Amino acid sequence: MKMIIRMLGLALLMSAMQVGQAYAGEVEVVKTQFEYRTGSWHVRTTLRHGDTGWSHYADAWRVVTEQGDDLGTRTLFHPHEQEQPFTRGHTVNIPQGTNIVFVEAHDKVHGWSKKRVKVDLRKAKGDRFEVHR
Numbered sequence: 001m002k003m004i005i006r007m008l009g010l011a012l013l014m015s016a017m018q019v020g021q022a023y024a025g026e027v028e029v030v031k032t033q034f035e036y037r038t039g040s041w042h043v044r045t046t047l048r049h050g051d052t053g054w055s056h057y058a059d060a061w062r063v064v065t066e067q068g069d070d071l072g073t074r075t076l077f078h079p080h081e082q083e084q085p086f087t088r089g090h091t092v093n094i095p096q097g098t099n100i101v102f103v104e105a106h107d108k109v110h111g112w113s114k115k116r117v118k119v120d121l122r123k124a125k126g127d128r129f130e131v132h133r
Contacts, residue, residue: 025049025050025110026049026107026110026113026114026115027047027048027049027058027105027106027107027110027113028047028048028049028105028113028115029045029046029047029061029103029104029105029113029115029116029117029128030046030047030048030085030128031045031046031117031128031129031130032044032045032046032103032117032119032128032129032130033045033129033130033131033132034119034121034129034130034131034132035131035132036131036132036133037091039093040091040092040093040094041091041092041093041094042089042090042091042092043063043072043074043089043090043091043092043103044087044088044089045061045074045087045088045089045090045103045105046085046086046087047061047085047086047087047088047105048084048085049080049084049105049107050084051079051080051081051084052079052081053079053081054078054079055108055109056107056108056109057076057078057079057080057081057107057108058076058080058105058106058107059075059076059077059106059107059108060073060074060075060076060105060106061073061074061076061088061090061103061104061105061106062074062103062104062106063092063094063101063102063103064101064102064104065098065100065101065102066100066101066102071092071093071094071095071101072090072091072092072093073090074088074089074090076088094121098121099120099121099122100118100119100120100121101119101121102116102117102118102119103116103117103119103129104116117129119131
């Protein structure tokens with residue numbers, strides 16, 4: 001009987017963990033800011049994610065070209081359960097003549113989010129982005 005109770009308890013615990021992971025959903029890029037500084041770009045990106053602990057949290061964001069080339073990835077080393085949304089910066093080298101880039105975010109369960117931000121570096125602002133020269 002004790003074994004059955006332990007197994008039921010374990011099953012309930014695992015089910016609750018899966019619900020927590022599903023609840024967190026994909027990470028969202030809330031906004032991003034690009035500032036040109038002496039030959040490179042300083043990028044500050046704000047993410048929102050229902051981090052549930054070490055097994056499911058937003059763990060990176062990156063800047064990629066239209067072709068998918070990674071220009072710079074900002075790794076996030078811990079959950080931000082009590083800090084939502086949160087902003088982190090990273091310096092990125094963007095090849096001269098590149099006008100369109102995308103900011104994508106990653107979480108430990110869902111991988112790279114399909115909801116990315118398209119940034120036109122020729123414009124001062126757009127949908128969820130700002131550019132400062």
